[in-house]
Amino acid sequence: MGKWRIPGGGLTVAVVVAAVLASCSGLGADGDGDDGSGDGVRGVGRGVGRGEKSASAPLSVAAVGRMAAEPGSRCPVRYDMAGAARAAGVHGAVEDGSVEGELPDGADTPLAQSDGALVDCGYRLGTEQVRLFTVGVAKGYAVSVLLPQIQHDAGIPMDDLLDYAGRAQRAKRGEALLTSSGNVAAVRLPVTGQGDVALVLSVGEHRTRLSEDQVADLATRLASQARGRAPGAGPPAGRRD
Numbered sequence: 001m002g003k004w005r006i007p008g009g010g011l012t013v014a015v016v017v018a019a020v021l022a023s024c025s026g027l028g029a030d031g032d033g034d035d036g037s038g039d040g041v042r043g044v045g046r047g048v049g050r051g052e053k054s055a056s057a058p059l060s061v062a063a064v065g066r067m068a069a070e071p072g073s074r075c076p077v078r079y080d081m082a083g084a085a086r087a088a089g090v091h092g093a094v095e096d097g098s099v100e101g102e103l104p105d106g107a108d109t110p111l112a113q114s115d116g117a118l119v120d121c122g123y124r125l126g127t128e129q130v131r132l133f134t135v136g137v138a139k140g141y142a143v144s145v146l147l148p149q150i151q152h153d154a155g156i157p158m159d160d161l162l163d164y165a166g167r168a169q170r171a172k173r174g175e176a177l178l179t180s181s182g183n184v185a186a187v188r189l190p191v192t193g194q195g196d197v198a199l200v201l202s203v204g205e206h207r208t209r210l211s212e213d214q215v216a217d218l219a220t221r222l223a224s225q226a227r228g229r230a231p232g233a234g235p236p237a238g239r240r241d
Helices: 010-023 061-069 081-087 110-114 146-152 158-170 212-225
Strands: 093-102 116-125 130-135 175-178 184-189 196-203
Touching: 010 081, 010 110, 061 093, 061 116, 061 130, 081 093, 081 116, 081 212, 110 116, 146 158, 146 184, 146 196, 158 175, 184 212, 196 212
Parallel strands: none
Antiparallel strands: 093 116, 116 130, 130 196, 175 184, 184 196
C-alpha cells in the first residue's frame, strides 16, 4: 500500500488549520486534557491503558497510532458499514476498499503538532465512493487535523470551513456535525484515557445522492461501532446488498 497523506488544501486552509491547532494546543478532548473516560496513556507511541484491554472498550489515541502504523488489508476499526447503511435507510451494495494509515511526518504537519495518527478506510456504497477516517490526537481536537480533507471533500468556501471548525470544537461526543455541502460528517468518539478521537465520514465529492439526515444517521451509527478489532477476529461481511 502507498502512504496516504492529508491534502494540503492550499495556503489559506493551512493558515486556518494552524490557527485552530494553536488555539487548542493546550487542550485535551474536553478542554482539560482528560475526559475521564478511562485509564489511558497520552500520545500515539505509548503503551496500552488498562481500559483498552477489552476489544469493546472505546478507542485510545495510542490504539489509533498502532492501527495507523500497521493498518493491514481491512479496516482495523470494527466498522460494519453494511449494517450501519441498512439501519440508516441507505440502499446499495457495500464493498470494502483500500485501507491506509498516516503517522506524523515532519514537525509542521497537523498530525505532528497534535501528536496524532489516523486511519483511512475506503468503501463503495452503491454507486458512491465513501471514505471513513478515524483520527486520534493527544493535543487539541481530532477533527481539526482533518479540516483540509473536509474542505477538499465538501468543496465548501473558507467562511463555511471556519464556522465548521468552531462548531467542531464545541460538539459533544456522539453528535454528528454536517458540513454545509451535506456530504461530510464528523463525530467525536468516546476515548479511553487522554486526548481526543473522532471519525470523519465523506460520501462522494462535494455532493451525494444521500439526504443530510441519512449522512448524519450513517455517521452516528458508525460512531457507535468504533472499537479496535481483536486479533484474529473476522470482519463483517464486506459485500452486501
